[in-house]
Amino acid sequence: MLKTKTLIFDLSQNSVVDLSEAVEILKNGGLVAFPTETVYGLGADALNVDAVRKVFEIKGRPSDNPLIVHVASLDEAMLFTPEIPENGKKLAEIFWPGPLTLVLKRKEIVPDIVSGGLDTIAIRVPDHPITLELLKKFKSGIVGPSANISGKPSPTVAEHVIQDLGGKIDLVIDTGPTAIGLESTVVDVTITPPKILRIGGLNQEKLREVIGEIKLAQDKELKKRSPGTRYRHYAPNAAVVLISKGNIIHYKQLIKKCREEKKVIGSITHSKLLRDIEPSPLHFVFNSSMEYIAKNLFKALRELDEQGVDVIIVESVEIKGIGEAIMDRLRKTTEPIP
Numbered sequence: 001m002l003k004t005k006t007l008i009f010d011l012s013q014n015s016v017v018d019l020s021e022a023v024e025i026l027k028n029g030g031l032v033a034f035p036t037e038t039v040y041g042l043g044a045d046a047l048n049v050d051a052v053r054k055v056f057e058i059k060g061r062p063s064d065n066p067l068i069v070h071v072a073s074l075d076e077a078m079l080f081t082p083e084i085p086e087n088g089k090k091l092a093e094i095f096w097p098g099p100l101t102l103v104l105k106r107k108e109i110v111p112d113i114v115s116g117g118l119d120t121i122a123i124r125v126p127d128h129p130i131t132l133e134l135l136k137k138f139k140s141g142i143v144g145p146s147a148n149i150s151g152k153p154s155p156t157v158a159e160h161v162i163q164d165l166g167g168k169i170d171l172v173i174d175t176g177p178t179a180i181g182l183e184s185t186v187v188d189v190t191i192t193p194p195k196i197l198r199i200g201g202l203n204q205e206k207l208r209e210v211i212g213e214i215k216l217a218q219d220k221e222l223k224k225r226s227p228g229t230r231y232r233h234y235a236p237n238a239a240v241v242l243i244s245k246g247n248i249i250h251y252k253q254l255i256k257k258c259r260e261e262k263k264v265i266g267s268i269t270h271s272k273l274l275r276d277i278e279p280s281p282l283h284f285v286f287n288s289s290m291e292y293i294a295k296n297l298f299k300a301l302r303e304l305d306e307q308g309v310d311v312i313i314v315e316s317v318e319i320k321g322i323g324e325a326i327m328d329r330l331r332k333t334t335e336p337i338p
């Protein structure tokens with residue numbers, strides 16, 4: 001077993017940041033977990049097949065689920081793709097660095113293992129000062145799936161990374177909780193109109209403002225175009241039950257039923273209406289800001305899971321802004337394992 005080292009940086013201090021060890025580890029085929037504005041990623045040299053293989057093994061990730069390559073800039077993206085279509089350029093110019101992943105044609109230099117055998121490659125420039133610095137120093141692409149065991153909620157703090165991958169990776173760069181808390185939005189720009197394969201930190205409206213028409217890929221097509229969606233995601237061990245916003249009657253019914261069945265309940269609510277109903281001590285009361293909910297959702301799901309609850313009751317949010325991504329992830333936690 002490896003000893004996983006943690007490198008802590010305080011983003012509020014303008015202290016000197018020495019990333020030479022992290023760069024060295026990556027150059028030698030090691031694994032470094034890194035923060036982004038969305039969630040923590042599990043980093044390896046995108047051009048090193050053995051290193052990338054380790055990423056799949058350690059996560060327990062199916063080999064047909066491709067990885068995102070992180071780069072420092074639009075220019076650097078050209079190392080991995082022969083061309084960026086007009087729509088892709090417009091989006092990249094506005095939203096990079098940021099929570100947007102573009103699916104593009106891939107160059108031959110990209111190892112098959114990275115793109116899971118597809119003829120495309122997913123690329124993004126993360127909006128995080130330390131990780132951008134790391135990418136600049138590394139001077140190439142770093143693969144970065146979320147740094148969790150496959151099927152668990154993505155890590156939003158370094159402690160989650162250690163929980164899942166401690167002893168299996170070389171280093172974790174810890175800069176505290178991630179700003180957004182949900183993964184990037186994945187857009188396939190190889191087709192016209194472009195298609196959203198995964199809704200995330202950027203919502204549909206923002207994308208439309210820049211390129212006009214854009215579609216949300218439907219289920220059947222998604223399974224073909226975005227292999228990741230074939231697998232159960234974001235899922236804690238407990239059963240997750242969604243209730244609509246402010247639905248006191250449904251909430252009380254569920255609590256009663258769970259108690260009758262002697263099930264341990266955890267819950268995550270945000271509206272004032274449900275605030276004072278205590279199903280159990282394991283009640284996360286969020287404030288109603290969507291940004292706050294997005295930022296804290298995965299952490300709450302993990303903590304409830306650790307407490308060994310049988311059922312997690314979660315209050316829905318409105319499907320607007322980041323609420324689109326929150327509801328997407330919540331629905332995925334309730335889907336049965338295929």
Ligand code: TXA
Nearest residue numbers: 038040041066067120121122145146183184225226228
């Ligand atoms: O915010 C994020 O995107 C985080 C941070 C660390 O950057 N990364 C992340 O990676 O969420 P991962 O591997 O957990 O999710 C990548 C998603 C998967 O759904 C995968 O199927 C899809 O992107 N994907 C990757 N390459 C693709 C490709 N060539 N075509 C279609 N979908 C692709």
Ligand code: MG
Nearest residue numbers: 145146147154
């Ligand atoms: Mg993931």
